[in-house]
Amino acid sequence: MKVRIIILDDNDIDLFISEKVVNRFNHQIEVKSFTNQKNFLEYVQLSQFEEQLRQVFLIDLKLVGETGLDVADYLYLQTSIRKDIYFLSSTIDQRDLEAVRRHPLVVDLLTKPLQAHHLSRILS
């Protein structure tokens, strides 16, 4: 099955790194990246119905204005997406970790920078 990784991160550099790492890991994986929540959500609204496709979401936890958790809430309420949602964060703060664990949709919190071993684990 085709795999698409959708990244939402308002930090240009981190986004650049994540794209490069995914491309290098497996260039057949399609990468879609967004720096802004609105465009991300609009895209997901449409893409969720595509068939023969596994979509994996990597969402920056510390988005300015809204947190990654708010975005996950939105996915839960407004879309039928129920799996493959991961957060990215440069820190593992205990408070963040607990908040992420409590969220019904989110699988895990990945420490930045995104690396190949993260992807092997997610996609295995």
Next chain:
Amino acid sequence: MSIRILYLDDEIQNLNSFKAAFRKTYSVFITDNPEEAIRIIRDEHIQIAIADQRMPEMTGVEFFAKIKEEYPDPVRILLTGYSDLHTVIEAINSGQVFRFIDKPWDEDSVKHAIQSAAQHFETKMELKRKNEELNRALAELDSFVYSISHDVRAPLMAMWGLVNVARMDPDPNLRSELLDYFEQSIQKLDGFLNSLLDFFRNKRLDTVIEEVDLRFLLDDALALHRAHPSNQDVKLQVHIEDQTLFYSDPHRLRLVLGNILTNAFTYQKMNNAEKRIEVSMVADSEKLDFKVSDNGIGIGPEHIPHIFKIFYRADTQSQGAGIGLYVVKEVVEKLKGKIIVESNRNEGSTFHVIIPNHKF
């Protein structure tokens, strides 16, 4: 400032003679009505509350018990005759009153009681102030630990990621892009560390008041921004009136000017053909009026109440750590000035700072 005393007694004669005896030494408020007494405590910053024990509506001890919860600050002194000894002992032991004065009172013993009550009041207030400072410092420390884990680690982790990318992708065309990103991360980290230093310098160092060369200070603060390639299309208008000698702490003023100007240059609308910043600096014998207006992205009304909070970031365009305006507010407070913000999203912002002239 003289000690502010309330005296509650049902006998008008006592009230009047008390006032006559002490009104020159202290600020004395008298009343025979407990409700009125509560109002006076509330409105008049009373430091010492004196009440007669035997009153028709309620006893002095009952009165103190009533005000203690809501107005714990005034030190309480009970006036009473020996026949009430039992009540008095109980009142003192249960912490309701600080002292008692036996009736009929003589001037010296009242004065003595008032002096030690005033001292007690000062000590209590000092303790309260220290506690507030301590709580604030602890809250700041908490935010710092959280922010350092993010603001120091984020650019470091980005650099680590960039190293990984450089290792796995030998494409030479990628090199300059990687180096650009590397530089950005370093600058971000450096910027964060500098603002941390500013913050602690303002916190710990004593204010040094000297004559300030306002023109030099402003030119210096503007020079950095003027030289920056990304600001070449910003139209800058500067107005200075500095004929009056102005005294303040030049290092702290530099922080205020620097941070506000940085924001004005940073938060421009990217594709605006007419980027504009107006700076006005007017000093007179009373104050310095410093005003910076821009036609940049502005601040939404929902963010304005929070922009001076530590580590608050209002916008995705925001590159800072959320310390700059917090430092500005702290410095302005330290210099006993004030700051006013007017802003509309997409129209621009005006930061208006007023700093008193600390003439000798």
